[in-house]
Structure formats: structure tokens, C-alpha cells
Amino acid sequence: SLRCGIVGLPNVGKSTLFNALSDAGADAANFPFCTIDPNIGVVPVPDKRLDNLYEIVGSEEKIPTSVEFVDIAGLVKGASEGKGKGNAFLSHIREVDLIVHVVRCFDDENVIHVEGDVNPTRDVHIIEDELILKDLESVEKRLESLKRDAKSGEKEDLKRMEVVQRLKEHLENGNAARTFDAKEEEQQAYRELFLLSDKPVLYACNVSEDDLDSGNQWVDEVQEIADRFNDEVVTFCAKIEEEIAELDEDEKQAFLEELGVESGGLERLIRAAYKELGLITYFTTGPKETRAWTVRKGAKAPEAAGVIHSDFERGFIRAETVSYKKYKELGSEKAVKNAGEMRQEGKDYVVQDGDVMLFRFNV
Numbered sequence: 276s277l278r279c280g281i282v283g284l285p286n287v288g289k290s291t292l293f294n295a296l297s298d299a300g301a302d303a304a305n306f307p308f309c310t311i312d313p314n315i316g317v318v319p320v321p322d323k324r325l326d327n328l329y330e331i332v333g334s335e336e337k338i339p340t341s342v343e344f345v346d347i348a349g350l351v352k353g354a355s356e357g358k359g360k361g362n363a364f365l366s367h368i369r370e371v372d373l374i375v376h377v378v379r380c381f382d383d384e385n386v387i388h389v390e391g392d393v394n395p396t397r398d399v400h401i402i403e404d405e406l407i408l409k410d411l412e413s414v415e416k417r418l419e420s421l422k423r424d425a426k427s428g429e430k431e432d433l434k435r436m437e438v439v440q441r442l443k444e445h446l447e448n449g450n451a452a453r454t455f456d457a458k459e460e461e462q463q464a465y466r467e468l469f470l471l472s473d474k475p476v477l478y479a480c481n482v483s484e485d486d487l488d489s490g491n492q493w494v495d496e497v498q499e500i501a502d503r504f505n506d507e508v509v510t511f512c513a514k515i516e517e518e519i520a521e522l523d524e525d526e527k528q529a530f531l532e533e534l535g536v537e538s539g540g541l542e543r544l545i546r547a548a549y550k551e552l553g554l555i556t557y558f559t560t561g562p563k564e565t566r567a568w569t570v571r572k573g574a575k576a577p578e579a580a581g582v583i584h585s586d587f588e589r590g591f592i593r594a595e596t597v598s599y600k601k602y603k604e605l606g607s608e609k610a611v612k613n614a615g616e617m618r619q620e621g622k623d624y625v626v627q628d629g630d631v632m633l634f635r636f637n638v
């Protein structure tokens with residue numbers, strides 16, 4: 276499943292958020308909660324469409340998709356040089372699909388700020404710089420080994436070296452790797468470096484309860500930073516998330532309404548993560564189970580089928596498809612068919628968010 280790494284300076288609310296997320300995961304009935312590693316929490320993705328579809332069809336089981344959150348603590352100033360917990364967590368970052376960067380956007384004199392005061396721009400750059408410095412180390416190492424290899428004078432090696440050299444300068448100027456402009460033929464040399472500052476980032480602004488619906492000037496600051504690379508921003512209140520995690524569904528809705536927000540932080544966080552990564556959800560449904568699946572936006576029907584099983588992709592014939600909206604409106608599969616709304620789609624069909632799909636395939 277999708278793996279998100281939570282980073283941020285000390286005392287910004289990472290653990291509070293992580294614990295709230297883990298509780299939400301642990302509370303979900305019949306969900307294989309991961310207890311092996313205390314720093315990893317598996318959370319079912321909340322999706323009202325899945326809930327409704329499950330009700331309409333009356334399936335035995337409802338199976339959401341899941342997201343994994345990894346608590347990557349200890350990223351402090353000087354971490355790239357081994358300060359704090361040192362380099363261990365940097366390798367954790369290498370394994371995630373998305374970095375969730377928690378930024379302190381609340382004022383509370385009882386909670387010490389490691390840098391003295393609330394200043395999101397400075398904080399974000401401290402973390403980003405550590406990642407860039409670590410990347411610079413990787414790039415310099417690669418450059419050395421390329422220099423050794425290049426003695427043979429292979430044209431390929433020289434080209435590689437040129438790319439890596441340019442990347443080094445890019446990083447030295449304080450730029451994240453993901454703003455590096457690698458040409459088509461340079462992609463390989465770039466990708467094999469597995470750089471940390473290449474990862475997509477979702478900024479999670481931890482605000483006080485009062486600022487939850489309105490935001491504040493610190494959130495605006497983070498938004499400005501995020502806009503550089505078209506990154507997503509969510510506002511949440513870690514303290515509130517902690518409280519929400521304890522409530523049942525009805526209590527939760529009432530509480531959120533009182534706060535003036537539509538959905539809990541977890542839901543907004545995951546929605547933003549999907550958006551940042553260009554992911555969508557489609558559904559399969561039947562008497563046995565109603566289930567949500569995650570697929571890349573722009574994926575064609577066979578690729579979506581492949582998410583379920585590689586055989587489905589290999590033997591793909593066609594997909595019977597209807598949008599969730601239509602399905603809900605008409606109320607049953609039979610009604611969908613009677614209304615002539617069940618579409619037969621071939622291998623070039625681009626799957627849409629919320630599609631309800633049935634795959635026909637050869638084995």
C-alpha cells in the first residue's frame with residue numbers, strides 16, 4: 276500500500292498525529308493492524324462512496340484500501356552529519372512514496388519550539404536542507420565512482436558524469452532534487468540515485484483548534500512554499516485528531532460540525548496525499564465483498580485490473596463499468612443494466628475516479 280513518512284522538527288506534533296492515525300487504524304474493525312513495528316501504522320482509507328456502495332449492494336464484507344504511515348522522528352538540524360538520531364531515519368525516508376511534512380503553525384507557550392519561535396518558512400527550510408545535504412553526499416559519492424569508471428573513456432559514462440555534475444551544482448545552490456530538469460535520456464542516471472529531496476511532499480500544518488476552519492498567517496506562509504512545486508497543503512489540529520480518534524462515527528460527525536470542518540484531519544490528509552501523488556480510487560462490488568482499489572490517475576483498464584491480480588491484466592478482455600454516482604442514483608446493478616448505463620469498455624479505457632468495475636478476462 277501507499278507509504279507516507281511523517282517528518283518535521285521536534286515538538287511540532289508528529290507523534291500526536293501519528294498516534295491519532297494509529298488509533299484510527301486500530302479501531303477499524305477487522306482491519307489487519309500492524310503491531311510489529313511501533314513506528315508504522317496502517318490506516319484504512321475513509322471513503323463514503325465505499326460505505327454507500329456496500330450498503331446498497333448489501334455485501335458480506337467491506338474492504339477499504341489502506342495507507343501506511345511511518346513515524347520518522349529525529350530529523351533535526353545537523354541530522355545529515357549524524358546529529359540527533361543520525362542517519363538511520365534518512366534511509367526510512369528513502370522507502371516512502373510521500374513525505375508528510377508536519378509544520379508547527381500554532382502558538383503555545385507551554386510547548387517549547389526548538390528554534391525559539393513559530394516560523395514555518397525557517398522550519399521547512401531546515402528540514403529541506405538536511406535532505407538536500409544528504410543528497411549532495413550521495414551525488415558526490417556517485418561522481419567519484421563515475422570518475423573511476425570514466426577512465427576507460429566510454430561515451431555513456433562521460434554523459435552520466437555530466438548529468439551528475441550538473442545535479443551536484445543544482446543541490447549546492449540549495450535546490451531540491453525534484454526541481455532538477457533531467458532530459459529524457461538523463462532520467463536513468465538521475466533515478467538510480469534515489470534522492471531524498473526528489474520525493475513529493477505534502478505539508479501538514481498543525482494549527483490551534485481556533486484556527487482549524489479559518490487558517491492563519493503561518494498556514495499562508497506554508498501555502499506559499501508549497502506553491503513553488505504545486506504541492507498540497509492540509510490544515511489539521513493534532514490535539515483534536517487525538518480526541519476524534521476516541522469517538523465513534525456519530526459523535527465524530529457532531530464534533531466536526533461543531534468545529535466548522537467537514538471531515539477529520541485523517542480524511543483530508545489522505546485525500547491530499549492521493550491528489551499529490553496523482554492517485555484515484557475505483558470500486559469492485561458483489562454479494563461477497565465491496566472493495567476499494569487505488570490506481571494511478573490516467574491508468575487504462577488493464578492496468579487497473581492488474582492492481583487486483585496480474586492475471587487480470589494479462590488476460591484482460593473488457594471491463595463492465597459504471598460511475599459510482601450513476602450506480603447510487605439508480606440503486607442497483609440491475610437498474611444500471613436496465614437503464615443501459617453499464618458500459619462495455621476495452622483496453623484503452625482510461626479509468627475514472629469512482630468507477631465501479633467488473634473485469635472480464637481469460638485465464
Ligand code: GDP
Nearest residue numbers: 284285286287288289290291383386512513514
Ligand atoms: P513531535 O516531537 O513532533 O512528535 O511532537 P509531539 O507530538 O510529541 O508534540 C509535542 C508537544 O506539543 C506535546 O506536548 C503535544 O501535546 C503538543 N502538541 C501537539 N499538537 C498540538 C496542537 O495541535 N496544539 C497544541 N497546543 N499543542 C500540541
